[in-house]
Amino acid sequence: MNNFKKEKIISYYVNVITTQSLLNEVKKFSLSDEGHYICVPAVHQIIESYNDEEFAKVANNADLALPDGRPVYWALKLLNHKDVDHLPGYYVTKKICKFAIDNNFKVGFYGGEVQTLNKCITNLKNEFKDLQINYSYSPPFRTLGDEEKKEIIDNINNSEIKILFVCLGCPKQEYWMAEHKKLLSCTSIGIGAAIEFIAGTKTLGPKWIHKIGLFWFIRLMSEPRRLFWRYFSTNFKFIYLFLKQYIKYKIKLK
Numbered sequence: 001m002n003n004f005k006k007e008k009i010i011s012y013y014v015n016v017i018t019t020q021s022l023l024n025e026v027k028k029f030s031l032s033d034e035g036h037y038i039c040v041p042a043v044h045q046i047i048e049s050y051n052d053e054e055f056a057k058v059a060n061n062a063d064l065a066l067p068d069g070r071p072v073y074w075a076l077k078l079l080n081h082k083d084v085d086h087l088p089g090y091y092v093t094k095k096i097c098k099f100a101i102d103n104n105f106k107v108g109f110y111g112g113e114v115q116t117l118n119k120c121i122t123n124l125k126n127e128f129k130d131l132q133i134n135y136s137y138s139p140p141f142r143t144l145g146d147e148e149k150k151e152i153i154d155n156i157n158n159s160e161i162k163i164l165f166v167c168l169g170c171p172k173q174e175y176w177m178a179e180h181k182k183l184l185s186c187t188s189i190g191i192g193a194a195i196e197f198i199a200g201t202k203t204l205g206p207k208w209i210h211k212i213g214l215f216w217f218i219r220l221m222s223e224p225r226r227l228f229w230r231y232f233s234t235n236f237k238f239i240y241l242f243l244k245q246y247i248k249y250k251i252k253l254k
Contacts, residue, residue: 108135
């Protein structure tokens, strides 16, 4: 584990960390032969951990948990953590790609649809000319057999990558990273939909939308049927549960 403070947001422990500290920690991880995994929780993951005790264990055993969602970042600020950055998945991915070039580390991608994955890789290589992407695989949408799983692990380890971006979506990617941590010799980072934003198949929207915490609204407008109930249920539940936590926190300060 690491020495960075973790703050409990409802039932999910999120690291109080800056961009530079994250990169320093990833470098430490990458220079070891052990596997590590990093979660990047937004509101959805926070509520998933509240609803599912097994998922909470997986999430809270991560080597790092970064504040992806703006509301998660605001929650840390409200709990008096000033030295923390907002670290959304697409931002983290690009920062780590630049970091990988500077440190001559190879990276890989696991997950996402084939066309989206290929487009993401193309766009990253166009932006980062010297980026070494030594592994990429889009697994089939079915349960994999033991031989298939072993082949995937062997291919990842043989590729000599130091950083693996896992794009399976929550909670699948978190379970996958936790299950394979001890079998891999790289650092896995669950970036979820970031692959689609980098590929350009989904829009990020203007920066001011992110600043005011309405990025979820952009996504809702692009996929209303799939995302309406998720956002309706998780957003209001997050507000209610965190408000209860924050009131208790303020009372303790008095």
